[in-house]
Amino acid sequence: MxxxxxxxxxxxxxxxxxxxxxxxxxxxxxxxxxxxxxxxxxxxxxMTLPGAAGAIPGDPLGRQAVDGRNAPENFADQLEMYDALNHADLGxxxxxxxxxxxxxxxxxxxxxxxxxxxxxxxxxxxxxxxxxxxxxxxxxxxxxxxxxxxxxxxxxxxxxxxxxxxxxxxxxxxxxxxxxxxxxxxxxxxxxxxxxxxxxxxxxxxxxxxxxxxxxxxxxxxxxxxxxxxxxxxxxxxxxxxxxxxxxxxxxxxxxxxxxxxxxxxxxxxxxxxxxxxxxxxxxxxxxxxxxxxxxxxxxxxxxxxxxxxxxxxxxxxxxxxxxxxxxxxxxxxxxxxxxxxxxGPTAPGTGDDAGSGGIPQPxxxxxxxxxxxxxxxxxxxxxxxxxxxxxxxxxxxxxxxxxxxxxxxxxxxxxxxxxxxxxxxxxxxxxxxxxxxxxxxxxxxxxxxxxxxxxxxxxxxxxxxNSDNVDTVVAPLCDPAGGAATVESEGYVDDGRCVPMDSRVHQETALPTLGGVGAPQVLRFRVLRTDDGIVQLRTTVDGQPVAVVAQRSTYHRELxxxxxxxxxxxxxxxxxxxxxxxxxxxxxxxxxxxxxxxxxxxxxxxxxxxxxxxxxxxxxxxxxxxxxxxxxxxxxxxxxxxxxxxxxxxxxxxxxxxxxxxxxxxxxxxxxxxxxxxxxxxxxxxxxxxxxxxxxxxxxxxxxxTVDSRADYTLPALLDAVGDDPGLAEATALLRDWQERGAHRLDADRDGGYDDQAAVALFDAWWESTADDGTVTSVAHELLRGTLGALVTELPQRLDDHPRQGLGSAWNNVAWYGYVVEDLGGQGQWSRSYCGGGDAATCQADLRASLRATVDRLLAEQGAESVGELTYDKHLDDITAKSTGVVGVRDIDWQNRPTFQQVVHFTSGR
Missing domain, CATH: 3.60.20.10 (Aminohydrolase, N-terminal nucleophile (Ntn) domain)
Structure with missing residues (x-):
């Protein structure tokens, strides 16, 4: 992925x-x-100027390409082929x-x-x-x-x-x-x-x-x-x-x-x-x-x-x-x-900082x-x-x-x-x-x-x-090339005992407003700091000692x-x-x-x-x-x-x-x-x-x-087994289990405007991650580890989800939390301890049931539904939206987790 x-x-x-x-x-x-x-x-x-002059009046709002009408031939013809496979009879x-x-x-x-x-x-x-x-x-x-x-x-x-x-x-x-x-x-x-x-x-x-x-x-x-x-x-x-x-x-x-x-x-x-x-x-x-x-x-x-x-x-x-x-x-x-x-510790910016323009935010x-x-x-x-x-x-x-x-x-x-x-x-x-x-x-x-x-x-x-590991974070002690005491603002670094000035430059550009833009031209000046290891990202301290934090990439200076x-x-x-x-x-x-x-x-x-x-x-x-x-x-x-x-x-x-x-x-x-x-x-x-x-x-x-919701397909069995038989949640767990057992697809096969399993999709999406008006995030994944980690559960430096609603097509990629569910609830034996419920199975089950029950109650109230089977989900939240760089764009298409360029290969002869 x-x-x-x-x-x-x-x-x-x-x-x-x-x-x-x-x-x-x-x-x-x-x-x-x-x-x-x-x-x-x-x-x-x-798109040329004459073409644009005809495109915008012909489609002033959507600006969606139709070959030969408001866009050049071959601008959007392969989009239709690509989208068509998503509702084909694959069998x-x-x-x-x-x-x-x-x-x-x-x-x-x-x-x-x-x-x-x-x-x-x-x-x-x-x-x-x-x-x-x-x-x-x-x-x-x-x-x-x-x-x-x-x-x-x-x-x-x-x-x-x-x-x-x-x-x-x-x-x-x-x-x-x-x-x-x-x-x-x-x-x-x-x-x-x-x-x-x-x-x-x-x-x-x-x-x-x-x-x-x-x-x-x-x-x-x-x-x-x-x-x-x-x-x-x-x-x-x-x-x-x-x-x-x-x-x-x-x-x-x-x-x-x-x-x-x-x-x-x-x-x-x-x-x-x-x-x-x-x-x-x-x-x-x-x-x-x-x-x-x-x-x-x-x-x-x-x-x-x-x-x-x-x-x-x-x-x-x-x-x-x-x-x-x-x-x-x-x-x-x-x-x-x-x-x-x-x-x-105290910090000072590294590369990308304002070098005298005024008003440039810190990077x-x-x-x-x-x-x-x-x-x-x-x-x-x-x-x-x-x-x-x-x-x-x-x-x-x-x-x-x-x-x-x-x-x-x-x-x-x-x-x-x-x-x-x-x-x-x-x-x-x-x-x-x-x-x-x-x-x-x-x-x-x-x-x-x-x-x-x-x-x-x-x-x-x-x-x-x-994504193999070819970038390291290198920490270099700071020093003052003039001989003074080092601070986090210093632009010298210690290299095997010597104080060496950083490669310090100013990257300057003149930014002019575009047609219809307002304001005067701006001269932007950015500071660039480098050591022999790479580009300085930040300056801070280690045990109180001022240091530079440097990104070292094995392919830097070898791009070609x-x-x-x-x-x-x-x-x-x-x-x-x-x-x-x-x-x-x-x-x-x-x-x-x-x-x-x-x-x-x-x-x-x-x-x-x-x-x-x-x-x-x-x-x-x-x-x-x-x-x-x-x-x-x-x-x-x-x-x-x-x-x-x-x-x-x-x-x-x-x-x-x-x-x-x-x-x-x-x-x-x-x-x-x-x-x-x-x-x-x-x-x-x-x-x-x-x-x-x-x-x-x-x-x-x-x-x-x-079209598989991989997050749901591979975590729901463990989650639902842990929730167990709770009569108050029987309808919800049955809905989710049925969807998972049939493949957990997010698919509108007949193109009637809604996912075939939209009720299950709506319920599981909300259970996995919901954001309140004040920005507070609730998640069954967080509840899984909260019993042990407490407030640190939201400090883990990994995203909670990779959802189709981003409009990117690609989804479910390299999210650690999916594996945590199976590792902790599935008894894989790789971990040093159990985390859910602080390691207590009964507390874990109670926490997960409470999480699902709160999700059901919230969704029913939000949608005015009587039962979870009536829940709806707007599949267009997941639509793939192509980013347009010109006058004319293309229409959104249904979500599918698929390469942008895809080859089908079958050679039956060769040299």
């Missing part, structure tokens, strides 16, 4: 190991059929009927088959199919890269411009000085600040690290940038009011500027800061542990911490069945490398606060708000069946990244054929130099976010290295079987779970530039700076989770634990006995046990899992 984030990393992945020599390009015969895909809402993403799917829900995805297109043909420069041909997907052919790799930049800009010009400015921490400069844009700039500075010189230099650094392969990539990247600039000049030849220029420029009163190397790195840093990382919450963990110590004493506090942390729970579902030990172990704050910031603490107070990631444009948290909170899934369990002996897969829902989509699709590349799929807008997720000649691949791995994915001379794919995936530095299928094998590899931590440090808690406690190298490729053709006959991932023994990153507490991946693996087990699996069978199983 985490929307796959799969997203795979948005291309910002970095490559850690030495690249194998690339074979001399050879001629490959036509691609092998066997892949379908869908990417809502559609491939087209631009009646056939190979033929899949074409109603997915489009064919070949690698090439002839002139006769194409809807349009463009030859924008010598050596480049861009054909488009009926869905508007560009098929780019180049005489050289550089020609193809130029074509990718050109076609991607035609489809996503304004969105690309937004992303490069956000990645450069200049959202306020480009989009206007809204509170959201200023907060987003602060957050990007705290995550991935680079000067323009540093960003541009990364391309040369990658080329130097990878020799001849790196030089080829550098040449392709420069051609890609040239293609972007050529398309911008063609669309907006000096006039933002021109007939082909995106209308948003006129609304912003901005003129598009040429692209350079730094811009590509800025987008990569943005995507990499959202996907492909894990950890960085040691500060929040330290605060939680110290709160426990104050209430329970040091020994009991550690036991409680370990229970609830679920770092390496033996009952957590895994993708690979082969053990891969990494991290974990009980928490130990007494280790010499551990640094625990004082709970109530969010972001990951330092754990998951209770996530960093703000909203940006406002001329036509609405874009919430990049929808990308971060998504995550993808994958389900693959090996050939020995299918009807025809060839593997099958249904997989894809979940990157949220936008109009136009953040991902853009292309097919690219040239020497050294023969691939089709998606990439984040502005990073489509390579195909990040998709298919090759006779294989396909995808990813989910692994992973492009090498993506380039290898699409090269048929490099990838020709499962083993070579795994080798290519090992070159990606960001933390993703990679999946592969061809006509013979299914395979898995979990990538990432993962540090080997020094003895004397604790992966759950902050560590001291200095060579003694620094990272000791990188986990070897052979020690990463990986598997080919598992004995179970299938592979499943939904952002769950990769392998036995693989501990969750310090910010991930949700790898317990309940994870949304169970909704997939349970169905896959049933399919593969029976054997004879067909592609429609697999599509049906994955889609059936997409």
């Amino acid at each position: 985490r929307r796959i984030a799969i997203v795979l990393a948005a291309g910002v992945v970095a490559v850690a190991s030495a690249a194998p020599a690339t074979a001399t390009p050879t001629e490959h015969a036509g691609d092998h059929p066997g892949v379908r895909n869908v990417l809502p809402p559609g491939q087209a993403g631009g 009646s799917l056939t190979e033929e009927s899949l074409g109603a829900y997915y489009k064919d995805s070949p690698l090439t297109l002839t002139d006769d088959e194409a809807v349009s043909v463009d030859r924008p420069k010598d050596g480049v041909v861009i054909r488009r199919d009926e869905f508007g997907v560009p098929y780019i052919e180049g005489e050289t790799r550089e020609d193809a890269a130029w074509g990718s930049g050109y076609a991607g800009t035609v489809d996503r010009m304004f969105l690309m411009d937004v992303l490069r400015h956000v990645g450069a921490a200049r959202a306020a400069e480009f989009l206007g000085p809204s509170a959201e844009n200023i907060a987003m700039d602060q957050e990007q500075l705290r995550t991935a600040f680079y000067t323009e010189e540093e960003a541009a230099a990364q391309m040369e650094e990658v080329a130097a690290r990878f020799g001849e392969e790196g030089q080829r990539l550098l040449a392709a990247a420069d051609a890609f940038i040239a293609g972007i600039n050529a398309a911008q000049e063609r669309l907006c030849p000096g006039l933002v009011l021109g007939p082909s220029c995106p209308v948003e420029y006129a609304a912003l009163q901005r003129v598009p500027q040429p692209w350079d190397r730094a811009d590509v790195v800025y987008i990569a840093s943005l995507v990499g800061g959202i996907f492909g990382k894990g950890g960085g919450a040691e500060f929040a963990n330290a605060r939680w542990l110290q709160q426990l110590e104050q209430q329970f004493g040091p020994e009991e506090a550690r036991r409680i911490f370990d229970d609830l942390r679920s770092a390496d729970d033996a009952d957590a579902p895994t993708t690979s069945s082969e053990p891969a030990p990494y991290g974990g172990g009980p928490v130990d704050p007494t280790l010499p490398g551990v640094a625990l910031p004082d709970l109530d 969010s603490l972001g990951s330092l606060s754990g998951r209770l107070a996530p960093a703000p990631m909203r940006i406002t444009g001329p036509f609405g708000t874009l919430d990049l948290a929808a990308v971060a909170d998504g995550m993808s899934n994958a389900a693959l069946v090996s050939g020995d369990r299918t009807a025809d002996g060839h593997p099958a897969a249904v997989f894809g990244p979940q990157t949220g829902y936008y109009a136009p989509q953040l991902l853009t699709e292309q097919a690219v054929v040239a020497p050294g590349i023969r691939a089709r799929g998606v990439s984040f807008a502005g990073t489509n130099l390579v195909v990040q997720l998709g298919r090759g000649v006779d294989y396909a691949w995808s990813a989910t976010s692994a 290295d992973s492009v090498i791995g993506f380039e290898r994915f699409g090269n048929p001379d490099v990838v020709d079987d499962a083993g070579s794919f795994q080798q290519a995936a090992a070159a990606i530095d960001y933390t993703f779970n990679w999946f592969y299928a061809d006509d013979r094998d299914i395979a898995y590899y979990s990538s990432g530039r993962l540090p080997v931590r020094a003895e004397g440090t604790d992966p759950h808690l902050p560590r001291w700076a200095g060579d003694r406690w620094a990272w000791q190298g990188w986990l070897a490729a052979e020690d990463h989770p990986q598997q080919v053709n598992p004995p179970s006959g299938f592979l499943v991932s939904w952002n769950n634990k990769p392998a036995p023994g693989w501990a969750a990153a310090d910010d991930g507490w949700g790898w317990g006995p309940v994870h949304r991946s169970l909704a997939l693996s349970d169905r896959m087990t049933a399919l593969t046990d029976a054997g004879g699996v067909t592609t429609p069978d697999l599509v049906a199983a994955v889609q059936d899992a997409a």
